[in-house]
Amino acid sequence: MSVGARYEAMLADGELRPDLFQKEIVAQLDSLQAQLEEPPPRGSILWRLAGKKPEAPRGIYMWGDVGRGKSMLMDLFYDSVDIARKQRRHFHEFMLDVHAHIRRARETDPGDPIPTVAANFARDARLLCFDEMVINNMADAAIMSRLFASLMEQGVTVVTTSNRHPDDLYKDGLNRQLFLPFIDLVKERLDIRALNGPTDYRRDRLGNAETWLHPNGEAATKALSETFFRLTDYPPSDGDHVPSVGLDVGAGRSMTVPKALKGVAVFSFKRLCAEARGASDYLAIARRFHTVIIVGIPVLGPQSRNEAARFVTLIDALYEYKVKLLVSADAQPDGLYPEGDGKFEFERTVSRLMEMQSEEYLALGHGSEEAAE
Ligand SMILES: Nc1ncnc2c1ncn2[C@@H]1O[C@H](COP(=O)(O)OP(=O)(O)O)[C@@H](O)[C@H]1O
Ligand SMILES: [Mg+2]
Known part of the structure; x- marks a missing residue:
């Protein structure tokens, strides 16, 4: 069932109260769901032969204050999307996992570990959902841009929630200039949507x-x-x-x-x-x-x-x-x-x-x- 239909049903049941801010985002999640569920385009074999993947559907970055329904919408979207290769991760734990993979890749291969690690994640998921994206250490900040660029190149669509606008991520963080390309990437590849209604x-x-x-x-x-x-x-x-x-x-x-x-x-x-x-x-x-x-x-x-x-x-x-x-x-x-x-x-x-x-x-x-x- 589509995320929009499920959201409407919850409204009708009185489980949720009508919220115009949510409604707009639901419409967008609905259309992303449809794109993700579309059968692969004809000629995808040819693409594969040419070594090029069709571009992944554009992701969404939902941000806003606490209690606005970000996680609820994300969960509803994630559960609704009917594809096999999807994963929902808590952001912090995902990054711990990434660093562990990087350490392992370095043991066997002296080259740049990030593309290999990204390819591993892309094998398991073409939809990656994160709840509460927050960057608060330099180890994460320094690799975010290359990691996510690499994931997206490999056909991964990212949907994430955060309490902050992308411009405010890792604000005042050490060596923030290393992190800035990630903000550009988010703006280029994700739709940024505020979920900031009046009700917590x-x-x-x-x-x-x-x-x-x-x-x-x-x-x-x-x-x-x-x-x-x-x-x-x-x-x-x-x-x-x-x-x-x-x-x-x-x-x-x-x-x-x-x-x-x-x-x-x-x-x-x-x-x-x-x-x-x-x-x-x-x-x-x-x-x-x-x-x-x-x-x-x-x-x-x-x-x-x-x-x-x-x-x-x-x-x-x-x-x-x-x-x-x-x-x-x-x-x-x-x-x-x-x-x-x-x-x-x-x-x-x-x-x-x-x-x-x-x-x-x-x-x-x-x-x-x-x-x-
Ligand atoms: N429109 C709504 N009407 C009633 N309750 C809602 C609505 N939207 C969200 N909630 C509930 O409010 C609580 C907080 O939502 P949550 O998604 O965790 O917020 P956030 O992730 O933005 O902090 C949850 O229990 C959620 O089910
Ligand atoms: Mg939340």
């Missing part, structure tokens, strides 16, 4: 839900799971089947997220802070999810200083990436760690936790403001 639908869905529930117990759990379902449009009757996902935390390691859907992750405090975890795990979580729900935070005694220290690191990471935090706990933030080593540092976390419950914080977009690493 995610904030709407959060409603006036309490973000800090206490004490732990049935009432808190029930409230949190209702919020989870509102945020993910997941029918509660299927509540037991929310999938777990593997998260790449760098250095070849991965961690299991017990429940994750549409950018929302659910963890127990135990799993996050009672096991040997560190900043790289927490940063991976903060980058990947716009909302994190932590259940079962106990009051921490002096014997729990390791848990308390990890919790501080965790909250720093979530705060840096403006992740929305919902918890159930046995105390309010200022009663969580009444005494013990690092009590002084914990005070800063308490103040962050208070700020993270504020309307101003909850209205912020997901992602780090710092461009350069």
Whole structure:
């Protein structure tokens, strides 16, 4: 079914509210879908013999503030497009994957690895969808232009979302001049569309839900799971089947997220802070999810200083990436760690936790403001 028809059906069901900004983009996604699904043009064999591929359909770059429906439209589009070679990737994880491929290619071949790596990806996908394109380190910035030019030359259509206009990508980043050709490439090869209506639908869905529930117990759990379902449009009757996902935390390691859907992750405090975890795990979580729900935070005694220290690191990471935090706990933030080593540092976390419950914080977009690493 076409993405347009599905969008209309969701409007008719009352699942979505009418939104003129979305409507325009849906029309464009619809036409891209049709182009992608067209049978290969006659004479494609000849093209192949001549060593030239027909040009891939033009991609789309959707940008706008948080909660405007970018990911929702992207998911709907991706699910609707009826072709075999398509992939949807989280941008940051895709780039980790690219760097791993580049390292491997360098081991066997002294030449330029990028065309080879791009060819590998192009073999698996002629449609690549990215959610939340953001460039915040030089290693990515330096290869973006050649990587994506190469992908497009090999017939890949790119559809991506971002919180920023292309001109503002990697803003103030180190050696930004290396990155500028990528901006030109985006402008030349993708249609840039703003999705910037007045409504933050995610904030709407959060409603006036309490973000800090206490004490732990049935009432808190029930409230949190209702919020989870509102945020993910997941029918509660299927509540037991929310999938777990593997998260790449760098250095070849991965961690299991017990429940994750549409950018929302659910963890127990135990799993996050009672096991040997560190900043790289927490940063991976903060980058990947716009909302994190932590259940079962106990009051921490002096014997729990390791848990308390990890919790501080965790909250720093979530705060840096403006992740929305919902918890159930046995105390309010200022009663969580009444005494013990690092009590002084914990005070800063308490103040962050208070700020993270504020309307101003909850209205912020997901992602780090710092461009350069
Ligand atoms: N037109 C709409 N009416 C109602 N809810 C919407 C509409 N568009 C998006 N949403 C919902 O709002 C939430 C945020 O949308 P999302 O696509 O994640 O935003 P973004 O990626 O732009 O931050 C999702 O739960 C989504 O289903
Ligand atoms: Mg999104």
